[in-house]
Amino acid sequence: xxxxxxxxxxxxxxxxxxxxxxxxxxxxxxxxxxxxxxxxxxxxxxxxxxxxxxxxxxxxxxxxxxxxxxxxxxxxxxxxxxxxxxxxxxxxxxxxxxxxxxxxxxxxxxxxxxxxxxxxxxxxxxxxxxxxxxxxxxxxxxxxxxxxxxxxxxxxxxxxxxxxxxxxxxxxxxxxxxxxxxxxxxxxxxxxxxxxxxxxxxxxxxxxxxxxxxxxxxxxxxxxxxxxxxxxxxxxxxxxxxxxxxxxxxxxxxxxxxxxxxxxxxxxxxxxxxxxxxxxxxxxxxxxxxxxxxxxxxxxxxxxxxxxxxxxxxxxxxxxxxxxxxxxxxxxxxxxxxxxxxxxxxxxxxxxxxxxxxxxxxxxxxxxxx
Amino acid sequence: xxxxxxxxxxxxxxxxxxxxxxxxxxxxxxxxxxxxxxxxxxxxxxxxxxxxxxxxxxxxxxxxxxxxxxxxxxxxxxxxxxxxxxxxxxxxxxxxxxxxxxxxxxxxxxxxxxxxxxxxxxxxxxxxxxxxxxxxxxxxxxxxxxxxxxxxxxxxxxxxxxxxxxxxxxxxxxxxxxxxxxxxxxxxxxxxxxxxxxxxxxxxxxxxxxxxxxxxxxxxxxxxxxxxxxxxxxxxxxxxxxxxxxxxxxxxxxxxxxxxxxxxxxxxxxxxxxxxxxxxxxxxxxxxxxxxxxxxxxxxxxxxxxxxxxxxxxxxxxxxxxxxxxxxxxxxxxxxxxxxxxxxxxxxxxxxxxxxxxxxxxxxxxxxxx
DNA sequence: CGTATGACTGCAAGCGATTGTATGCAAGCG
DNA sequence: CGCTTGCATACAATCGCTTGCAGTCATACG
Numbered sequence: 001x002x003x004x005x006x007x008x009x010x011x012x013x014x015x016x017x018x019x020x021x022x023x024x025x026x027x028x029x030x031x032x033x034x035x036x037x038x039x040x041x042x043x044x045x046x047x048x049x050x051x052x053x054x055x056x057x058x059x060x061x062x063x064x065x066x067x068x069x070x071x072x073x074x075x076x077x078x079x080x081x082x083x084x085x086x087x088x089x090x091x092x093x094x095x096x097x098x099x100x101x102x103x104x105x106x107x108x109x110x111x112x113x114x115x116x117x118x119x120x121x122x123x124x125x126x127x128x129x130x131x132x133x134x135x136x137x138x139x140x141x142x143x144x145x146x147x148x149x150x151x152x153x154x155x156x157x158x159x160x161x162x163x164x165x166x167x168x169x170x171x172x173x174x175x176x177x178x179x180x181x182x183x184x185x186x187x188x189x190x191x192x193x194x195x196x197x198x199x200x201x202x203x204x205x206x207x208x209x210x211x212x213x214x215x216x217x218x219x220x221x222x223x224x225x226x227x228x229x230x231x232x233x234x235x236x237x238x239x240x241x242x243x244x245x246x247x248x249x250x251x252x253x254x255x256x257x258x259x260x261x262x263x264x265x266x267x268x269x270x271x272x273x274x275x276x277x278x279x280x281x282x283x284x285x286x287x288x289x290x291x292x293x294x295x296x297x298x299x300x301x302x303x304x305x306x307x308x309x310x311x312x313x314x315x316x317x318x319x320x321x322x323x324x325x326x327x328x329x330x331x332x333x334x335x336x337x338x339x340x341x342x343x344x345x346x347x348x349x350x351x352x353x354x355x356x357x358x359x360x361x362x363x364x365x366x367x368x369x370x
Numbered sequence: 371x372x373x374x375x376x377x378x379x380x381x382x383x384x385x386x387x388x389x390x391x392x393x394x395x396x397x398x399x400x401x402x403x404x405x406x407x408x409x410x411x412x413x414x415x416x417x418x419x420x421x422x423x424x425x426x427x428x429x430x431x432x433x434x435x436x437x438x439x440x441x442x443x444x445x446x447x448x449x450x451x452x453x454x455x456x457x458x459x460x461x462x463x464x465x466x467x468x469x470x471x472x473x474x475x476x477x478x479x480x481x482x483x484x485x486x487x488x489x490x491x492x493x494x495x496x497x498x499x500x501x502x503x504x505x506x507x508x509x510x511x512x513x514x515x516x517x518x519x520x521x522x523x524x525x526x527x528x529x530x531x532x533x534x535x536x537x538x539x540x541x542x543x544x545x546x547x548x549x550x551x552x553x554x555x556x557x558x559x560x561x562x563x564x565x566x567x568x569x570x571x572x573x574x575x576x577x578x579x580x581x582x583x584x585x586x587x588x589x590x591x592x593x594x595x596x597x598x599x600x601x602x603x604x605x606x607x608x609x610x611x612x613x614x615x616x617x618x619x620x621x622x623x624x625x626x627x628x629x630x631x632x633x634x635x636x637x638x639x640x641x642x643x644x645x646x647x648x649x650x651x652x653x654x655x656x657x658x659x660x661x662x663x664x665x666x667x668x669x670x671x672x673x674x675x676x677x678x679x680x681x682x683x684x685x686x687x688x689x690x691x692x693x694x695x696x697x698x699x700x701x702x703x704x705x706x707x708x709x710x711x712x713x714x715x716x717x718x719x720x721x722x723x724x725x726x727x728x729x730x731x732x733x734x735x736x737x738x739x740x
Numbered sequence: 741c742g743t744a745t746g747a748c749t750g751c752a753a754g755c756g757a758t759t760g761t762a763t764g765c766a767a768g769c770g
Numbered sequence: 771c772g773c774t775t776g777c778a779t780a781c782a783a784t785c786g787c788t789t790g791c792a793g794t795c796a797t798a799c800g
Contacts, residue, residue, distance in 0.1 A: 042757095049758075053759085058779090080757040080758085083758090099478055121493045123481060124491075125482065283679040305469070306676050399785090410751075412751080413748085414787095428748060453757095454789090744799075747794100747795090751793085753788105758785090761782090766776095769774075
C-alpha cells in the first residue's frame with residue numbers, strides 16, 4: 001500500500017498548494033473545498049452537513065461554499081463521518097432465507113423505504129442458519145449500521161435475540177413470530193388470519209381440514225396454534241395425521257399432500273402455512289389427478305408473486321408488507337437520537353387480508369359445486 | 371451529542387485508567403487492548419491486522435495481545451480501517467429489479483460468494499429505473515465499496531456505464547447483455563441457448579414458433595435476435611405478428627398469449643424470453659381452455675424457482691448462476707491490488723442448459739402425441 | 741569490555757470529517 | 771470615544787486505526 005506519506009507540505013515558498021485533492025484517490029475532500037473557497041474546514045463542514053448548529057453562517061459564504069462543493073464534485077466520506085459517531089445512514093438487514101419467494105417483496109419494500117429515508121441497505125443472508133445470523137449481526141454492528149432489521153424468524157437460536165437485545169443500535173424484527181419481547185417486533189396477526197381462512201373454508205362446508213407446515217418458524221407456530229384453536233372452538237376433532245410436518249419448500253408441500261391423500265379419510269381442504277407449501281400441495285394434487293378445488297381445496301399464506309398464475313389461482317392471505325416495513329423503519333430509525341421512542345408501539349400487529357381465488361370451493365359431494 | 375471530550379488524561383496520580391473503553395459505545399478499541407496488554411497501539415495493530423510487515427514481533431507478545439483481544443471481545447472498526455485507505459470489504463450490488471423472480475437466486479449466490487471472500491454486500495435496488503442506478507452507484511462508490519456488481523441489464527441509460535467505466539473501483543456487470551465493452555461483463559450465451567430451444571422445438575415438429583419478450587433488456591435483445599437468426603437459417607418466414615411486445619411480468623405473458631391465439635394462424639409453440647413470461651403464457655393458455663403442450667408448446671428461460679411446480683412443469687433453459695457469480699467475483703475482487711488482472715477473461719460467457727419438462731411436445735395433429 | 745548489529749517496541753503523524761472553544765471584527769451603547 | 775455584544779470564522783482536538791521512523795535493550799563481535 002504505497003501511499004504517499006506526506007502530501008500537504010506547506011510548500012517551501014509559502015504558497016498554499018492550489019487544491020491538492022488526495023492524489024491517491026482523486027476524490028475531493030472537505031479540505032479541498034475549504035481551500036478552494038478560502039474558508040476553514042469547520043465552516044465548510046457546518047454548511048454542508050447543515051446540522052442544527054448554534055453557530056451562524058453568512059448567507060454569502062454558504063452560497064460560495066455550496067457552489068464550490070458542487071463544482072468540485074465533493075462527496076462527504078461516510079467513513080470519516082461515521083468515525084465521529086455520526087449516523088452512517090446504513091441500515092442492516094439480516095434475511096433468514098432469501099431463497100424463500102416471500103422475501104423479495106419484503107426486500108423491495110425495505111430498500112425502497114430505506115432509500116426514502118436516505119439510508120442504504122447492507123444485506124446479510126443468514127441462509128436459514130441461525131448461527132450465521134449471529135455472525136452477521138456482529139458484522140453489521142461493527143459496520144456501525146444505524147439500525148438492524150431482522151427479516152423472518154431467526155429465533156431458533158436464542159443467543160441471537162439475547163445478544164441483540166444488549167446492542168446499542170435499534171434492532172427490529174419483522175415476521176419473527178411474536179414471541180420475543182426483548183426486541184421490538186412487527187408482525188402479522190397470524191391467529192386472526194388463520195381464523196379467517198378456516199372460517200372461509202368452514203363456510204364453504206368443509207369439516208375435514210388439514211394444516212401443513214413445520215412448527216418451527218415463529219409465524220408458522222402461531223398459525224398452527226390458531227388452526228388447532230379453531231378446531232377446538234368448533235368442537236371438531238384434532239387429528240395429528242392432519243398436521244403433517246413439511247419443510248417450507250414446494251417439495252415439502254408435495255410430500256405432505258401425498259401423505260394426506262393416502263389417509264383413510266383424507267381431508268377435503270388443506271390450509272398451507274405458506275404459499276410455497278400451498279403451491280406444492282396444489283401441484284401434487286394435480287399430479288395425482290385430483291381436481292382443485294372440486295376434490296380438494298387449498299389455501300396459502302403470503303400471496304407471493306406467482307400465487308395467482310398457477311392453476312387454479314391460489315386463495316391466500318395477503319399481508320400489508322409495505323405498511324409493516326414502514327412501521328419497522330419508523331421504530332428503528334424514526335426516533336432521531338435516543339434509542340426507541342417510547343411513544344410508538346414497538347410490537348405492532350397488522351391484519352392480513354383474505355384473497356379469495358379459485359383454489360377453494362365447496363367440498364366434494366356437497367350438492368351444487370357452484 | 372454530549373460526547374465526553376477528553377477522556378484519556380494520564381491520571382494525575384500516575385495510574386493509567388484501567389481500560390476505559392469508549393464510554394459512549396462500550397466497544398473496546400485498539401487502545402483498550404493496548405493498555406490491557408501494556409503495549410503500544412502500533413504493536414497491537416500490527417499483530418491484529420497481521421499485515422506483511424517488515425517489522426518483527428515477539429511471539430510471546432503476539433500471544434499475549436491476541437489473548438487479550440479475544441478476552442475483551444475486540445473487533446476492529448471497519449470505518450477507521452477504511453479511512454486509512456484499506457479495503458472496506460464491502461461489495462456493492464446494484465440490482466435492476468429485485469421483484470423479478472430470477473434475481474433471488476442471484477442475490478443468494480452473490481451473498482454466499484461474497485461471504486466466502488470475507489465481504490459484505492451492500493444492496494442497491496434500481497427499481498428498474500436506470501436513473502436511480504446512477505445515483506446508487508454514486509452512493510456505493512462513496513461508501514468505498516471495494517467493488518461493484520451490476521445485476522441485470524442497467525444499460526438503458528448510457529450515462530451509467532460511461533460513468534462506471536471511469537471509476538476507480540472494479541465494476542462488473544452480470545446479465546447485462548454483452549453489449550458493453552467498457553466494463554467487464556459476465557454473460558450467458560443467449561444466442562446459443564435460444565438456438566438450443568428452437569432446435570428442441572423444431573425436432574418436435576414445430577414450424578410455427580413465436581417469440582415473446584420486449585426487446586429492451588440486453589439479454590432479451592440477444593435472445594430475440596437469435597430467434598430471428600434461427601428462422602432465417604431454416605429459411606422459415608419471420609412474422610412480426612409472432613413477436614409481440616410484452617413487459618417482463620406474468621401479465622405481459624398472458625396478454626401476449628391472447629394476442630397470439632387470436633391470430634388467423636396461431637403458433638404451435640411459443641418461446642418465452644423469460645420464465646416469468648412463459649408462466650404467464652401457460653396460465654393464459656390454460657385459461658383459454660387450451661392444453662399445454664397438446665395444443666401449444668411453451669418454453670421459458672432462467673428456470674426460476676416455481677418453474678417446475680406449475681402445471682405443466684416448464685421446459686426452460688437453466689443458467690449456471692453460481693458459476694457466473696463466482697466468475698464475476700473473481701474479476702471484481704480477485705486481483706489483490708491493481709485494477710483488473712489482465713490474465714483473466716473479463717467477458718466470460720457461460721452456456722445454459724436445456725431442461726426438458728412437460729410444457730413442450732409435438733405440435734397438434736402430428737400423429738402420436740406420445 | 742566498548743560498541744556495532746539486530747530484534748522489538750513505541751512515538752506520532754495522519755485518513756476525512758465533526759464540533760467545542762477561541763478569535764476577529766463591526767456595530768451598539770453610554 | 772472606550773467597551774460590551776454578537777455575528778462569522780478559524781483552531782484544534784478527536785473518532786479508531788495504520789505505519790514510517792526513531793528509540794531501546796540485549797546480544798555478539800572485535
